[in-house]
Amino acid sequence: MLSLNKIIFFPLKKYFIEILILINLLIQSLTGFLMLFYYIPSMEKGYESTIFIIRDVPLGYYFFNIHFWGAIFILILIILLIFKIIFYKLYHPPKEILWIFTFILFLLFSFAYFTGILLPMENNFYWQVERIMEILKEIPVLNSIYSFLFGNFIINKFVHIRFYIFHSFLIPSFIIFFLFLIFLNFEREKISPFYLHYLFILFLILFGILLTLSILFPFKISEIYEPFKTPKKIYLPFFLLPIYFLKIYLPKKIFGLIFLILNLLIFILPWVDKREPVPIYKNKISLSIFSLFIILIFLTGIFGFFKL
């Protein structure tokens, strides 16, 4: 008979963040799938049906809020994963493909956030989308990709339905595909019989955290979107704050180019950094550069937040 301890699987400690992302993705797909039953993909009915989900659907309140907090969590996890890969220099050949997939995964998750917040047609989210579009407009290659996918930088019913399709079907399938590719490259080992139990505990804890957050700090849904009335303050998701800071302080024409070059530099890290793959904390210079990099990101993020 098949015994659990004979199965070869990914070591839990080594790939903790990746497995957390997988569990979080499971929660996101579950809650998102259940909300799909009641959501009406149209500019007029979107807000109404979202309110209906939160207010009238049994447990709809939890689905919505867990999906909302889960989205923020998954973005935090993917950024942590990127830092982890840089920190342990896991991008070295022959693992450079892992690095590229992780980077693409980050782009996909942020794109899922961007398309997802338009769907409720709620005023704050609507203006967040407008602001993100303003940033996207300035970045050379991304804006052409965006224009190709969605037409112009305008929100109308066609764009809305495309956002819906991207958020609910296309992006999730791409994410699953790339996550599968990442996991395909992982080392495996014989797992203990308690491997699944631990996965269950992880799931419970993550679910518990999301549930606690959604009960204590539920998303306060405001009025329906008003395209001709700009609110006093438009918030941005935390991972876009450093980019927003760059957008404010750099001249308009250079910002997009600099942003693209920075991205490209991070992207081609495996081919630039050809030193021995030693973790960063063993080399003082690398450690100081890395910590300076993180502090810079944090500082720009905080300044960006106050400039909103």
Added chain:
Amino acid sequence: MKILLILIFEIKGCMVCHSEVREEYTKSIHYSEMIDCDACHGGNKDVLDVKGAHSRNFVGKPKKKDIIKICSKCHSSPQFMKPYGIPFDQEILYYTSEHGESFKKGNEEVAICTDCHGIHDIMDSKNINSKTNILNLPKTCGRCHSNFNLMKKYKISSDVVLEYNLSLHSERLKEGNLNAPTCKDCHGTHGATPPGVGEIEKVCGRCHVKQKENFLKSKHYEVWKNLGYGECEICHENHLVKKTSHNLWKEKCILCHSKDSKNYKLAEEIYTLFITSEMELLKSEEIVNELKKIPLPIYDFLGRIEEARTYILEAQPISHSLSIEDVKNFIIKAKSVADDVQREAIRKKKLYESRKLFLPFFWLFILFTISIIIYIRKR
């Protein structure tokens, strides 16, 4: 030249010479119903020379005293008017009116047919450009009734149209409610007379049925009738009818009753009843709005608040009878509904907030599961 006009523009008859009337006349209902110039002015329209055209009992420009006769030639004839579905008693009605009576006495300043309906450009009153259309009526009457010098002679106020234009009735009319009263609805059309004392309640009561019913029960009705005072307009004005508020109980009653009198205290009591019930309603609305923002289902509450508001609305016409018991009946109903809504909404909000209590149990469950797994492993 005349032949050219006839051939190219198909202009025939009187219009060949009297082209200045053509534009006005072609707008009129008489033109579209093919009533030609000769019906009023006489003459022969088929002849093109001046002499021939102005023959055959030619009237020319009729004098003011003849105009009514000319109009009533057709408009008092049942055979003529029946196909169009127009009443044919306008002439008789006109002579019963204040305008008609004065005209009979030889006063040529008063309004006759053409003053209200126009001369050549007489249109169907359903036409929005017609002078007698509901929307244009205040302006048409105002041509004389806003004329200070003219009205001074007859000792009539020349502010009536201005007052009407500021009134709630006019506001409703401008909003597009064609049932809102204009001049004609209270004063009549051809039999235009001001409603006298003892009639106003009938005129207002045509629309405000409940108010009239209850006013007739009140002490005011008998007393004011004997004293020869007015009726509705004492509190609500005649032309400057404003939207009523509960403050009317304080503003108007004090005009006749002294502050210490029993009757003024009754008015104050009714005022307090209305205001307290409105406050209760506002309070419950506030709580329900809080629930709406969360969002929690509130359809039931909205319906019941509407019910309470209906009770207050019902109490308003009943208050015209000045019977505090009758008013109280409705106000108590409104208050109890508002109270119920408040209580239940607060309970619902507390239930929503009690979700937090569920969290410790959930975490206990998680800890319990984890400890069981660790326990199994250690064994």
